[in-house]
Amino acid sequence: MTTEISSRYREFKLPDVGEGLTEAEILKWYVQPGDTVTDGQVVCEVETAKAAVELPIPYDGVVHELRFEEGVTVDVGTSIITVDVAPGTAAPEAPAAPEPVAAPAAEPAAPAADEDDAPKGRQPVLVGYGVSEASTKRRARKTDVPAPEKAAYAASVQAELNGTSLAAQAAPAAGEDRARPLAKPPVRKLAKDLGIDLASVTPTGPGGIVTREDVHAAAAPAPAAPAAADVSRETVAAAPVAAPGSVSVDGVARETRIPIKGVRKATAAAMVNSAFTAPHVTEFVTIDVTRTMKLVAELKDDKDMAGLRVNPLLIIAKALLVAIKRNPAVNAAWDEANQEIVQKEYVNLGIAAATPRGLIVPNIKDAHAKTLPELAAALGELVATAREGKTSPAAMQHGTVTITNVGVFGVDTGTPILNPGESAILAVGAIKLQPWVHKGKVKARQVTTLALSFDHRLVDGELGSKVLADTAAILEHPKRLITWA
Structure with a gap:
């Protein structure tokens, strides 16, 4: 990707919203991809270990991508939203005949620039707090995007600019192994926690992306066969279903597990x-x-x-x-x-x-x-x-x-x-x-x-x-x- 294209994007990183805090859970997004945002506009609400706070965006532009879904816990300093600060800028022409590849190019240019590319004095801040160098080095990040994921994201941006679909980029060439399934980092973590192989999940997201719902569907147990041949459809339909995260006996919830967070x-x-x-x-x-x-x-x-x-x-x-x-x-x-x-x-x-x-x-x-x-x-x-x-x-x-x-x-x-x-x-x-x-x-x-x-x-x-x-x-x-x- 050229410098002209990459300079269009700004990544807003989760700021340090309080002393000693290293992470926050995204409670609610107030914007979606394609929405226009202005400098100082609140884009999401996050919950730290001490309180719920609203985060304002420090850029004008159009939301390009929300990097994490609601309910995901993110470390301070992690990019959570990408903004196109120059919408409508013409992209360079795509290659005449792009060939499908099994994996993104080894060294794609980053689609979004860090806040370091922004004018001086424009550091994301929240009620007097800013992203300090020390706050991002307190501990190893659990939610950092792995190198393959960064490459996949870069490829997705390039595909959008070139008019190429993610599915086309992910399609393996003749004689090559199947490409790595497309999924965002939170979805990969969910699949790992549930013991689900992403390669076995049928994607329903745009461009062949595996969604959280796809993973949950793959993790759902297959319906048990009736104990006797004369069990009616009405009896099966009336059986209560235990809530996710609960322990059930005969379909009746006996325990419910609640994540300890915030x-x-x-x-x-x-x-x-x-x-x-x-x-x-x-x-x-x-x-x-x-x-x-x-x-x-x-x-x-x-x-x-x-x-x-x-x-x-x-x-x-x-x-x-x-x-x-x-x-x-x-x-x-x-x-x-x-x-x-x-x-x-x-x-x-x-x-x-x-x-x-x-x-x-x-x-x-x-x-x-x-x-x-x-x-x-x-x-x-x-x-x-x-x-x-x-x-x-x-x-x-x-x-x-x-x-x-x-x-x-x-x-x-x-x-x-x-x-x-x-x-x-x-x-x-x-x-x-x-x-x-x-x-x-x-x-x-x-x-x-x-x-x-x-x-x-x-x-x-x-x-x-x-x-x-x-x-x-x-x-x-x-x-x-x-x-x-």
Whole structure:
């Protein structure tokens, strides 16, 4: 392929969308081959180990090829979409009589240029992140396209420009062995995982390409013969079919296997690492929060809090921040590499949030410096963003202390596991009307249980107890938010 043709194409590589992330799953494509795209237009949504994010394309042009299908996990730095930035450019004439070959030429020119060919300063970026050299060298890529696949792709582009079909290029010459089946890398991986020989699969894709559906069809077991000759067609048709990835008995699903990936995979790894690295200690206290609940009701009618999210979690968060201010040594991190305790002079308050994609812990930056209305606004924005699945990776980094509200599920308490790198996590149980001794008499009061887990390397029993006791004291008598702040 000539330089003129190859310069028409730009490959957009999966950018580094967050610190330490090396891969992402393609959740949804918003464009298809042939669609016109403009610089900054969102072309797909991907899910990293921390969040789902949308990727904008840094080119103007026409989509030439989507390199991967939805549901495929791709390493950072891998080309995911090819764009024709000069549509309508005339291609050189094809050779007069191209001969069919069994395999593409040994050295076809690349059909798409790297971002290096783009003007300087036009590196693909996403919310402040770009593809760094280090991010693409963290580990060997699982999804790199093998040399034969690159050759096949180059041949397909050349065929399109020359008006030659993929099937014609793949057809073996007389006396030659059958050509290697045409299939994209994800389809080849699927076939390998299922133990299917691509050569035995009947292709249905354009140009004789084997599709995912073709592989699944080849992997489907042949229908079993009826046990007796008198089994009716209606009986066979009515037999239930187990879902793919499940274990069935007599056609009834008994187990279902779900791939571990995305947020669930990252959460599991983080929790195992935290549980077996930091020595956890958990302390509990049950308290009367009737006065706090009255304060919440009053704040909802306060004009200074109009339009803001006001609930018990807001007061609990403020109480914990005041307790940390009174006991600053709890707000620290353990640096194993340098054998140092890192004392934090700021509080990035994490709020554990259950989302459709799993548990995430975004944090409110510099929560210690916020007024009550500012804290309410930040909490409301954090919760809304998490529910929409739009939490950015940056919002989940550099937390110092976390709150998890298990009470919303009707749970009394728990023993929470520390968010990696943090010193403490406070679990808040359900607030219930219970009999309580108040001023010498048994009365119905609003009661809850708090549980504080902390890293015993950083926080000894006395310090942890003081933080928990101060938080409890403020919630029992919220006026201390003023006298202790």
